[in-house]
Amino acid sequence: MAVTAAAAAAATTAPQLGPPGQADESQLGELLIARLRDAMLGLGEPAQSDDAQRLAAELAHAQRDYRTGGYASLAVRLPRLLSTAHAATTPDYLLLSRGYLLATLLLIKLDEQQLGWMAADRARQLANASGDAVAIAESSRQLAVLARKAGWHDQALNLALTAADVPELRAAGAPGEALRGLLIQSAAYTGARQGDPDGMRELTSEAAAIASGLGAGASHVVVGGFSTATIQLHLVSAENSAGDPSRALAAAESIDPTALPSAERRARLYMDMAHAHNKWGHRDACIAGLLAAERCAPQETHARPAVRALVSGLLLSGRTTPDLRGLATRVGALRA
Incomplete structure (x- = not known):
């Protein structure tokens, strides 16, 4: 896969991929981790332009890559975006926060917890600096996910449910309501990991009520999507974690894949x-x-x-x- 000279310079220790027909896509995760690490350490190479509109377009493209599973593009685009946004004359705290939130999502998927904590903490600090209630709530959600993965279940529940009750989030319109639902979802999943399937299902129902109130048009107000279909998808994971694969498969069978965003x-x-x-x-x-x-x-x-x-x-x-x-x-x- 072709990479820019700037991206290659930022990843001298990363696995190298050849042209598309020869690429080993199993190495894309390692490549993405290495380049995000270097960008977070200040070793990345910024793009020549830090124009605000261009940066916003780059973030939107990276988010689209995430939704489509485009890891090859993300391995170039997201580290370069973080490096460029940090080098800007007037840093955009909200854009940087959203970039780090996307990095956190990816690092969690790739089981890179140490860098995930680093990215999530930066996302929280930058979100707080921006004052954006939705970004602040999303950073709390990612920290709750990382806490759950570390086995800190009480802390994970506290982070998620406390963030869901912040008045500023309730006042943030559809994106705020979607984040409230996702935070409650996160708490439900933690309940499943704690061995509390009844509590998990109760919280899942609460999140589903929020999704139903938002309607189908709200599915893309957050990067991963939030709708009644994604709630049901979450339930599949939660029932798996609760140790009941039969319930997980029953939940999966009720999902129309085309309804997922x-x-x-x-x-x-x-x-x-x-x-x-x-x-x-x-x-x-x-x-x-x-x-x-x-x-x-x-x-x-x-x-x-x-x-x-x-x-x-x-x-x-x-x-x-x-x-x-x-x-x-x-x-x-x-x-x-």
């Missing part, structure tokens, strides 16, 4: 279904789910460590079909 969300549905089938011992259905996720967002599917780990487990636990062998090669679990 992005390729990233559709891939998440099929990944979650694959995990549920794996827990239930449905080997062929698990592989089918992973292949469906790959069709939705191939670069993201190939780059994610969670997918690689699942495929590696499948290689060890049963027969290796041509479909599984091909997938294993593409995600880096089996070198050709």
Whole structure:
């Protein structure tokens, strides 16, 4: 894949990818992590222009790349955006905060918790400096996710539910209501991880009521989307975490994939279904789910460590079909 000279200079220790036909997409996650790390350390190469409109357009493009699973583009665009925005004569705190929030989302997906904490903390500080209630709430949500992943469940619940009750967020219109719903969703997922499925379902119902009140037009007011369909998608993950794959699959079966707002969300549905089938011992259905996720967002599917780990487990636990062998090669679990 072609990269600019500036991006290449910012990633001298990163894995290098060749032209599109030769690229190993399983390395895209490592490449993205390395370039984000360098940008966050001040080693990235800013673009020549820091025009405010250009930066806003670059952020919008990076967010679109996230929704479509375009990791190759993100590996160039997002680190360069952060470096350029930091080098601007008058830094735009809100734009920087949103850039770091996007970086946090990616680092969480890529299981890079240390850099994720760093990005989330910067996002919170920059959001506070901007005074934007939605950005402040989103930074709290990402910190809650990281706290949950660290096993700090009480703190994760406190972060999410406290942020959801901030008056400024309630006054922020549809984006604020969507963030309230996402924060409550996050708390629900933490409940599932704590072994409280009833509490998880109660909080999920509360988030669903917010989504229903917003209507279908609100699905894109936040990067990942928020709607009744994404609430149901969240429930699939939560039931998986609560240890009930049958409920997870039942929740998944009620989702129309075309109602989900992005390729990233559709891939998440099929990944979650694959995990549920794996827990239930449905080997062929698990592989089918992973292949469906790959069709939705191939670069993201190939780059994610969670997918690689699942495929590696499948290689060890049963027969290796041509479909599984091909997938294993593409995600880096089996070198050709």
